[in-house]
Amino acid sequence: MSLTNVKALTFDLFGTVLDLGGSLTPYIADFLKAKGSDVSPDEFWKQWRYRQRIEQYQDNIVAMGHSGYLTVARRACVYTSQLFRVEASQADIDELMIAWQSLSPFDDVLPALERMQGHVKLVALSNGEPEFLQHLVQNRIGWDFDDIISVQVVGAFKPNPGVYRKAAGILGLEVGECLMVSANSFDVMGARMCGLRGAFVNRQSLPYEDSGYQPDVTVSDFTELADELL
Numbered sequence: 001m002s003l004t005n006v007k008a009l010t011f012d013l014f015g016t017v018l019d020l021g022g023s024l025t026p027y028i029a030d031f032l033k034a035k036g037s038d039v040s041p042d043e044f045w046k047q048w049r050y051r052q053r054i055e056q057y058q059d060n061i062v063a064m065g066h067s068g069y070l071t072v073a074r075r076a077c078v079y080t081s082q083l084f085r086v087e088a089s090q091a092d093i094d095e096l097m098i099a100w101q102s103l104s105p106f107d108d109v110l111p112a113l114e115r116m117q118g119h120v121k122l123v124a125l126s127n128g129e130p131e132f133l134q135h136l137v138q139n140r141i142g143w144d145f146d147d148i149i150s151v152q153v154v155g156a157f158k159p160n161p162g163v164y165r166k167a168a169g170i171l172g173l174e175v176g177e178c179l180m181v182s183a184n185s186f187d188v189m190g191a192r193m194c195g196l197r198g199a200f201v202n203r204q205s206l207p208y209e210d211s212g213y214q215p216d217v218t219v220s221d222f223t224e225l226a227d228e229l230l
Contacts, residue, residue: 006197008121008171009229010149012158012182013128014069016201017141018103021045027099032086039084047083052076056127056157066155069128070100100132105141106203112222113143116229121146125167125180127157147171159190168196179216181225185209199225 011017021042028048029041055072067075074097081088088096113122123146126133130150137148149170154162168175180191181199185208188198192213200208200215201222208214219225 005177006120006179007173007177008123008146009116009179009181009199010123010125010164010167010191010196011145012180012184012187013124013126013133013136013141014103016181016183017105017109017124018136019106020049020103022106023103024099027096027102031088031092031096035086035088035092037084037086039086044080044084048076048080051079051083055079060156060160066152066157068152069126069157070097070132072157073097073100101135103136103140106222108222109141110143112226115226119230120179121171123167123171124148125158125163127151158184159186159193161190161194164191164194164196188215189213199228201225 014020025041025045028044032039032041032044052073055076059067059072074093077093077096081093116122124133124137126149128136128150130148130152133148133150137143137145147170149167151157151160151163153170154160154166156162164180165175168178171178175195176197179197179199180188181201182188182191183201183203185200185206188200189209189211192198192215198215200218202218202220208218217228219228
């Protein structure tokens with residue numbers, strides 16, 4: 001793949017740059033153990049992540065005001081706890097939610113960003129709240145992105161089309177000059193539908209959306225992404 005005409009890479013953070021499962025399952029394991037539950041931490045996380053996405057879609061659809069990433073993640077945690085019959089108080093849920101402040105990047109991310117630095121703008125484009133993103137970028141990822149853009153500038157979660165178009169506008173670029181990098185296939189599809197180019201970081205060998213809006217490139221990790229782009 002050539003970088004011709006691409007002037008910015010816009011990176012999803014949650015699940016793409018940041019290893020959600022690897023970061024959160026140890027905390028989930030402690031939570032379940034304290035509750036005397038024999039539910040697998042991996043299965044709890046799988047259902048939590050699934051429900052979180054539903055909560056985000058519902059938040060977009062009902063259009064009653066953008067709730068924020070941590071708010072919908074908390075709602076999904078409450079739902080998942082009830083799903084598995086885990087009795088958890090509001091304080092229990094609040095304590096588990098603190099784990100989101102300790103997310104860590106995948107091992108391949110920083111070396112690849114270093115390789116790509118200077119060739120194009122490297123931008124974080126995330127569903128998280130601005131303050132939360134600043135914390136994660138500065139204290140957990142440790143990378144100086146050229147810009148950090150939260151979906152709160154639009155008031156809707158990705159893949160709302162306004163997010164991708166607004167990001168291009170903030171960067172002073174045409175949509176086709178931006179390449180959305182995400183491990184979430186719906187994110188790549190949403191960006192492609194808006195005219196952005198797309199890179200699908202398929203870490204788990206998942207199927208792509210049944211859509212005509214295919215990624216420009218599919219890679220297994222950031223090392224392969226840097227190989228493809230440089």
